[in-house]
Amino acid sequence: MEENKATVRSYLPADRNAVLELLELNTPEFFSPAERKDLEYYLDHEIESYFVLEINGVVAGSGGINFSEDKKNGVISWDMIHPLYHGKGFGSILLRHRIKLLQTTHLVEKIKVRTSQHTFRFYEKSGFRILNTVPDYWAKGFDLVEMEYRGIIHE
Secondary structure, three states: OOOEEEEEEOOOOOHHHHHHHHHOOOOOOOOOHHHHHHHHHHHHHOOOEEEEEEEEEEEEEEEEEOOOOOOOOOEEEEEEEEEOOOOOOOOHHHHHHHHHHHHOOOOOEEEEEEEEOHHHHHHHOOOOOEEEEEEEEEEEEEEEEEEEEEEOOOO
């Protein structure tokens, strides 16, 4: 059996369709159909640092980092993994890559994520704790779960 080799690299505009396809493959289980327009806008106008995870050279995941205005909060954003690779550790590879980057960004004091009730347990297992929840925030049936990383920020 061939081993799946995963690499993380910076997002390129040529990855846009592959990232949008990841969203579609994870809708409606993890994202509301209404979020596609938000992701399109994000990819076109709001990216600060965004990455793709490739498995054997094919885009199989994506996720970003954004910052609060004062740069003291690093925010994990728009995480998606192809459903074929759910539960196999690839989401953790992508998340750890971004946490390590944020740990080397000296202004950052907190690492946060804004997710939903459908995915918060993934972040809990990775060291995040719940700060707040807001029902039906993203869309009907998609609550906001605000979380903060409890691990070491700077070594």
